[in-house]
Amino acid sequence: MLTTLIILPLAAALFLLAAPVRNARLARAVAAGTMSLETLLATVCLNGALAAGGGLAFETRRAWLPDLGIGWHLGVGRLGGLLVFLTALVGFSAALVARPTERARFHHALGLVIVGGMVGAFVAQDLFFFYVFHEFALIPTFLLIWIWGGARRREAAMKITLYLLAGSLVLLVGLLALVLASGAGTFDLPELRAHLAAHPISNDLQALIFLLLLIGFGTLVSLVPLHTWAPIGYAEAPPLAAMLHAGAGKKFGLYGLAVVAFPLLPSGAAVWKGTLAWLAAAQILYAGYIAMRQDDLRRMLAWASVSHMGFGFLALAAGTPTAMEGFALFLFAHGVAAAAGFALAGFCRDALGVCSLARMGGLAQRAPFAAAAFTMVALAGFGVPGFANFPAELMIFAGGLGPWPAPTILALWGTVIGAVYFLRAVQRGFLGPLAPALAQAADLDRGRRVAVGLLLAASLAAGFLPRGFLGRDASISTLASGLGGVRSAAPAVVMQGGPEARLVSAGRPNVQDPVSR
Amino acid sequence: MIHPSVLRLELAVVGLMLAVLLGDAFARKASRRYWGAAVAAALLALAGYAAAGAGILPNASARVFTAEGGFLVDAFALWVKVFALVATAVCVLLTSRTPGEDAPGFAEQVVLQLGVGLGMMVLGSARDLISFYVSLELMAIGLYLLVAWRKEDPLSLEAGVKYLVYGAMASAILLYGMALVYGAAGSLEFGIIRQAAATRSDSIVLLAGFALLLAGLGFKVSAVPFHWWTPDAYEGAPVPSMAALSLLSKPAGFIILARLLFDVFWPLHAMWQGPVAWAGAATLLWGGLGGLSQTNLKRLLAYSGISHSGFMLLALASPTRSGVAAMLYYLLAYLLSAGLVFTAMCGAAGPGARYDLRDLSGLGRKSPWLAGALLLGLFGLGGIPPLAGFFGKLLVIRCVVSESGWGFAAAAVGGAVGSLYYYLVVVKAALSPEENGAPPIAPVGRSLRALTAALAFGLLLVGAWPASVWGALRNAAEALCQ
Numbered sequence: 001m002l003t004t005l006i007i008l009p010l011a012a013a014l015f016l017l018a019a020p021v022r023n024a025r026l027a028r029a030v031a032a033g034t035m036s037l038e039t040l041l042a043t044v045c046l047n048g049a050l051a052a053g054g055g056l057a058f059e060t061r062r063a064w065l066p067d068l069g070i071g072w073h074l075g076v077g078r079l080g081g082l083l084v085f086l087t088a089l090v091g092f093s094a095a096l097v098a099r100p101t102e103r104a105r106f107h108h109a110l111g112l113v114i115v116g117g118m119v120g121a122f123v124a125q126d127l128f129f130f131y132v133f134h135e136f137a138l139i140p141t142f143l144l145i146w147i148w149g150g151a152r153r154r155e156a157a158m159k160i161t162l163y164l165l166a167g168s169l170v171l172l173v174g175l176l177a178l179v180l181a182s183g184a185g186t187f188d189l190p191e192l193r194a195h196l197a198a199h200p201i202s203n204d205l206q207a208l209i210f211l212l213l214l215i216g217f218g219t220l221v222s223l224v225p226l227h228t229w230a231p232i233g234y235a236e237a238p239p240l241a242a243m244l245h246a247g248a249g250k251k252f253g254l255y256g257l258a259v260v261a262f263p264l265l266p267s268g269a270a271v272w273k274g275t276l277a278w279l280a281a282a283q284i285l286y287a288g289y290i291a292m293r294q295d296d297l298r299r300m301l302a303w304a305s306v307s308h309m310g311f312g313f314l315a316l317a318a319g320t321p322t323a324m325e326g327f328a329l330f331l332f333a334h335g336v337a338a339a340a341g342f343a344l345a346g347f348c349r350d351a352l353g354v355c356s357l358a359r360m361g362g363l364a365q366r367a368p369f370a371a372a373a374f375t376m377v378a379l380a381g382f383g384v385p386g387f388a389n390f391p392a393e394l395m396i397f398a399g400g401l402g403p404w405p406a407p408t409i410l411a412l413w414g415t416v417i418g419a420v421y422f423l424r425a426v427q428r429g430f431l432g433p434l435a436p437a438l439a440q441a442a443d444l445d446r447g448r449r450v451a452v453g454l455l456l457a458a459s460l461a462a463g464f465l466p467r468g469f470l471g472r473d474a475s476i477s478t479l480a481s482g483l484g485g486v487r488s489a490a491p492a493v494v495m496q497g498g499p500e501a502r503l504v505s506a507g508r509p510n511v512q513d514p515v516s517r
Numbered sequence: 518m519i520h521p522s523v524l525r526l527e528l529a530v531v532g533l534m535l536a537v538l539l540g541d542a543f544a545r546k547a548s549r550r551y552w553g554a555a556v557a558a559a560l561l562a563l564a565g566y567a568a569a570g571a572g573i574l575p576n577a578s579a580r581v582f583t584a585e586g587g588f589l590v591d592a593f594a595l596w597v598k599v600f601a602l603v604a605t606a607v608c609v610l611l612t613s614r615t616p617g618e619d620a621p622g623f624a625e626q627v628v629l630q631l632g633v634g635l636g637m638m639v640l641g642s643a644r645d646l647i648s649f650y651v652s653l654e655l656m657a658i659g660l661y662l663l664v665a666w667r668k669e670d671p672l673s674l675e676a677g678v679k680y681l682v683y684g685a686m687a688s689a690i691l692l693y694g695m696a697l698v699y700g701a702a703g704s705l706e707f708g709i710i711r712q713a714a715a716t717r718s719d720s721i722v723l724l725a726g727f728a729l730l731l732a733g734l735g736f737k738v739s740a741v742p743f744h745w746w747t748p749d750a751y752e753g754a755p756v757p758s759m760a761a762l763s764l765l766s767k768p769a770g771f772i773i774l775a776r777l778l779f780d781v782f783w784p785l786h787a788m789w790q791g792p793v794a795w796a797g798a799a800t801l802l803w804g805g806l807g808g809l810s811q812t813n814l815k816r817l818l819a820y821s822g823i824s825h826s827g828f829m830l831l832a833l834a835s836p837t838r839s840g841v842a843a844m845l846y847y848l849l850a851y852l853l854s855a856g857l858v859f860t861a862m863c864g865a866a867g868p869g870a871r872y873d874l875r876d877l878s879g880l881g882r883k884s885p886w887l888a889g890a891l892l893l894g895l896f897g898l899g900g901i902p903p904l905a906g907f908f909g910k911l912l913v914i915r916c917v918v919s920e921s922g923w924g925f926a927a928a929a930v931g932g933a934v935g936s937l938y939y940y941l942v943v944v945k946a947a948l949s950p951e952e953n954g955a956p957p958i959a960p961v962g963r964s965l966r967a968l969t970a971a972l973a974f975g976l977l978l979v980g981a982w983p984a985s986v987w988g989a990l991r992n993a994a995e996a997l998c999q
Binding site for chain 2: 065128132136139142146147154158161165166169170172176180
């Protein structure tokens, strides 16, 4: 099942490269068809993961290189299942949105390779493949930006690739150090977790390895001050690459911190948690203020995305069950909203030829669908109730207030800043008198409408029914152990009633949360 | 007593050299079209035979001696022979594209390359100082000629002279070291020298000889601070000779280095581990940073080669079997990736090309096949999964983290990032739109296509499924570290 999930997009990519598909529309149809099938499979996969009750669903094991303790071990837990679903959904929409001007087959094939690699990373239960699949997905991103990007694409491609590959190398050193220091002689994640629970690594070494993992994963998620690749990278990338990376690819770093760094190195995490919480708050505010000053829509979205990643770090630093629940939902919420945002910004650049807010006022008159959709992205972006971001951020704040009151309060201010830059973009770009550059503008075509509509619908669905995406008894313990093995000592917070009841109980974290010390 | 049957692989290569020379004297011009392919096929068949044990070794842990104990065949030596045969086949096929099979001197060039390959095969089996030195010189003499091959080109001549002078100096240093070691141990044979190293590790003469041996080999593998010749020699040499330098000469240096460190001077491993690690880190950083400002592909590849040498030195600096296995795997990955890059270079330009980076512009449009080979090779060198280069880096970093420590791991990451940057610069050049004046490309021939496909397949296979070669590498490492 999971192997199929990985191989399907890769096989479709090979088919696209090999088959004589001359027509760009046909190439898009093949990619979108594959991705719709992938999304169906991913839904089954998410359901299986939610039904597995904290264990792994669809496990597969094969020997690969037993001498070094590396094995082909796939399995999907709750968090992984949610991210697989997110990747497939974003991949499908991105395939519908992509309109390369040349070499369409190659373009779509690269997108499919990214999806295959990301899905592989989210279902791998062996640290070797976990790493390899992610890195495998990076090179197509580079090529997509390089060949089909904006005016400064070369600079952007070099920067994003170097940063991400350098971050990955630090990560590789950290992962190898973790495996070697554990003494377990295996890269298998559940086995490592069980082994480390019984024989923890010494505290000093944990702190060092955790720092390496934090730098490695942090670079991949644009943790300030390792974020400088993100604004130019996303601003210059074609919609396919920006959507896939901001929507799904970037989540790998947060996912890795949540399933590898924090659970395997608890005392290392304790050393760096405080720094991380303050960095997260700084990131939310700093990137948010920069986003306010952007004129280019795509740069604005890129900075917004950097700023939002701070919520993920804050949740991880807090580590309370409520915060971690919010974390899982946040990954999904941010993924769909960012993908929709970049789809619309890509539409502005490619179809309208204008991406500067100063030159694109009044678009709502010519393109009401696009304007409505962007307004919804904006509302989701600063966490208006109804969209998935609201419960996610609320739970993160509620869970974070106990352990890190000051950073959490600063982060709360981030939503206000978010409202400023998103509403400013809506007002300047879409409302007011029609800009002369847009006199002939047309609205979104059908493919783009379906894509953006689907993403926003997913955000609304997750906003109203978070339980459907997180599972009935979701909490840090089941989320973390959903990647196999040991349950954390913290008792699960069992939420009852509808989403409202859940949010109310989440609003009183100190009563129920055994705040991690 | 010499038992010729133990030398059957080497004798077959000698036979092949004679056949090419005789053929050159008597064959008509029209019949030469597939000479390169025929020689390469014969070499690959021999490599297959060697990989299957060549009828010499009954099992993986056996050791067969001949020539009064001066020539040893074990799993390690056999692996070296397989490697040398494959690498020579790659060089021969490259020669059949530039300067081409009908060019004057083609046969001589092939014979010299076969000689270099033969030298490496003997070197893998060297069991005393004589066979060690003779085989190393057999390689060096062929390479002196190959580097200076384009004698009408002053750059090639300069490269040849530089390589000759540095090489002669390195040989002198090696010989001096050998003399000291001989004097201290009282024998040329590795087994007795090992005993001497075990019992008389405080002998200053022995240690000085050992240090001089390491310095001489440092030249062969272009380790810092003996690397100065590399960029100049690479820049001037024709591409097939450059391939021989980096696919045969450098691996041979590492093979004999492994034999010295892990077998002959194993009793001193506490003493050599530190210096080898430091040399590795320095080499890695020098190669990673020195390539950043290069505008010529050949010089850039020379720095890339230096940085890869650093990685392999770091692998050797971990005194374990996994260190040797990592080095052997890394060599294989380097052969496949660098081979692809050289193939693309041979296809992209004629014999006299300078290979400035801007000459590559438009390659993606003009020949997607060659651009694909170049990209794949560069990604292989850079260590992008699932290509073999990645797994090689992983193995080395694993050794470094477990044996050498954090500082060295940091150096490995720094050097690797630097070299990634300049590989991307090459990718950038190859994918950028065509500039005016970029020369057109001759159509890619069948043998070059076959070579590209075979190397690419190997790079993917060995990278995505290392178990396919791991057993052989482990046996080789175990045979070496007894």
